[in-house]
Amino acid sequence: MLPLLTCRHPAKISTRAIGxxxxxxxxxxxxxxxxxxxxxxxxxxxxxxxxxxxIGAILQAASHNIATFxxxxxxxxxxxGVMLMTVNIYQSEIAPPSQRGAMVAFQxxxxxxxxxxxxxxxxxxxxxxxxxxxxxx
Numbered sequence: 001m002l003p004l005l006t007c008r009h010p011a012k013i014s015t016r017a018i019g020x021x022x023x024x025x026x027x028x029x030x031x032x033x034x035x036x037x038x039x040x041x042x043x044x045x046x047x048x049x050x051x052x053x054x055i056g057a058i059l060q061a062a063s064h065n066i067a068t069f070x071x072x073x074x075x076x077x078x079x080x081g082v083m084l085m086t087v088n089i090y091q092s093e094i095a096p097p098s099q100r101g102a103m104v105a106f107q108x109x110x111x112x113x114x115x116x117x118x119x120x121x122x123x124x125x126x127x128x129x130x131x132x133x134x135x136x137x
Contacts (some may be wrong), residue, residue: 011046014066025056025074029081036082046083053079072105 008024029049036045088104095103119133 018069021070021073022077022080025077025079026084027077027079028074029083030085031081032078033082033085037086037089042086042093045086046090049079049082049086052082055079076118085137 005076033045033049036048040048053076056072056074056079059072059075060069061072063072088107092100093103
């Protein structure tokens with residue numbers, strides 16, 4: 001479990017803000033994505049998004065206080081926003097015309113199924129009676 005959450009047991013408002021900060025970053029990333037893609041190209045924008053996402057993940061993993069964790073969440077969310085917008089466009093540009101629609105639809109379906117699965121795991125862990133399996137002790 002994340003040492004930050006183990007040691008400090010943040011209030012419910014903090015845990016909700018941690019989750020919401022990621023989506024705030026996604027909105028920022030969506031706003032910046034077209035500028036990046038138009039200036040650097042779609043392929044380079046995806047690479048930049050991947051590097052920024054890695055920085056956000058490192059900040060979250062190495063955080064020792066709530067502010068660093070929040071910053072990592074926002075940065076990771078911004079990277080996801082850039083890639084959510086840019087990958088579909090790039091994928092449709094390089095895909096063969098006969099497979100273009102199926103490839104983009106499959107990518108969106110995969111994202112939706114993965115998000116649903118992650119939500120179900122989070123929901124199940126929230127109500128677990130096994131403390132080592134649950135999100136909170």
